[in-house]
Amino acid sequence: MPGRIRREDVAAVRERARIEEIVGEHVTLRPAGVGSMKGLCPFHDERTPSFHVRPQVGLWHCFGCGEGGDVISFLQKIDGLGFTEAVEHLAGRVGVQLRYEEGGAPRPGEEPGRRQRLLEAHRAAATYYAEQLITPDAAPARGFLAERGFDREAAEHFGVGFAPRGWDHLLRHLRGRGFTEGELTASGLMSQGNRGPYDRFRGRLVWPIRDVTGDTVGFGARKIFDDDQGPKYLNSPETPLYRKTQVLYGIDLAKREIAKAKQVVVVEGYTDVMAAHLSGVRTAVATCGTAFGSDHARIVRRLLGDTSAGAGVQLSSGLSLGGEVIFTFDGDEAGQKAALRAFGEDQRFYAQTFVAISPGGMDPCELRQSRGPDAVVALVSGRQPLFEFVVRSTLSRHDLDTAEGRVAALRAAAPVVAGIRDTALRPEYSRLLAGWLGMEGSAVERAVAAAGRQGGRRDDDRVPGPEPRAESGRPAGPDRRDPVATLERQVLEAVLQYPSAPGAAAFDQLEADAFTVPALRAVHEAIRAAGGVAAASDPVAWLDAVREEAASTVAPLVAELAVTPLPEDRADAIGGYVGGVVRRLVELGLTRRIADARGRLQRMAPDDEGYAEAFxxxxALEGLRRALRSEE
Incomplete structure (x- = not known):
């Protein structure tokens, strides 16, 4: 097996892999000052963005949960990869040929990254299935698509393919391309029988399921032959690549439009996604054989970005919320139950959430077939707020023409309103509920308040934000209320981000004890060990050197300081800001040394040996301070 990847190759990967592009495939990033970008953290739930990226130094940091690092560590954490696998994945993307210690390059046919091999197997399988769709045996599959209004161009756009009938067509195809039996079994493309592996998908129409980066991680397959005894839909099993609760079909095609339009339309099936996109609703995605859950919600929220102020959806109350999440369901009873289940997930969104249900009970695919693309657009445009749908559905189960029925309806609907996470919406829906019931508003408000108390203190009533974390082994951070600690932190932020700025060179004049906060002193020591700012001819490589010199407990703080937005956000004033804070810290150090020198002098008699030297x-120190102040 090959040894470690050479250090210079890892550095080349870091340099070529643009962190804003890699992160941007998972998080909607927006400008946040000079050289800084921000978005919602993909690693914890949050309402406002605390996740920052600085492309010029190649680092990211979340000021909410404390996670941070470079482009490699981001990929490790977001995709659950090991260091080597993450480097290999990025190297393949940016065209870096990796070399390995202790034996050089890997032997022919032996790939070091298991995840990369599984992705390559899926890529080869997707190509194979797509090619099979035009064969004579795939006529029923093409007929299925044609009956639903999908031509060859549509099939190619979505990568739809055909798995031939038979037990080992794909198996033989992939074996011929060098994939091992172990790899094919681990990929989920094969099932294991008494006689060995065999094709999981046989005689089926196949859709590739891709993650947000566009990599195929699994497949969904529909039976098209009457003698197929399997389920109507069969998906890939859980694998190292595919977790059905963490993927959304169509997300690779929809992600940019989602970020642009601040809208996500959640439909129920693969053909519904196709119909929606072809009708102009290019923000449509679907779950893959499972209900919409919390992991799906996190994916959607990251793509929507900061929804505390964005698209500006206007509510009847006059409130303005950013972004839309629209669930489409069949109009039958099962579809309505699915909509009610979605209510629980709505609490995970800060976007305004809607339901779109076709009066005729048709899904988007059927709607496009029978009434054309405009009907699909109209379905989405005619959505209604999810909270309103849930409350009205609750009321519909009671006879509102009787006093008993209205009271029963109030008792059933009050907990729904009390459970709305957004406290600003609860009074609005209390008023709406009073109107729908024809009851006094005060009576409804009391019922909602009582329902809230009966439910106990809700976790959602807390101020949004991560739980406090104990970071064992990490030096204590500075007290933000201490002006000296604040200045020390600002200096490190400035020189780590702009080591070549005018005035930054004075940083190297600082004494070893210039920093009083232990954590910041440790960062200063790492900078000195990396050669000081004078060694920062290549800022990115220099910053990597600083992080390597830092102790493992301090390295995250280096990344945090290198990503923190600076108080100055004007490009033409950055140099003055950096020089200014460095001068202030140098002056503070001189003042400290002057105080020490004056105290020593006061303890000496004029005829003591060394008095003249101390004087x-x-x-000299006072002269240096005067000269420094004259530069301001």
């Missing part, structure tokens, strides 16, 4: 040192 001269005091005069």
């Amino acid at each position: 001269a040192r005091l005069i």
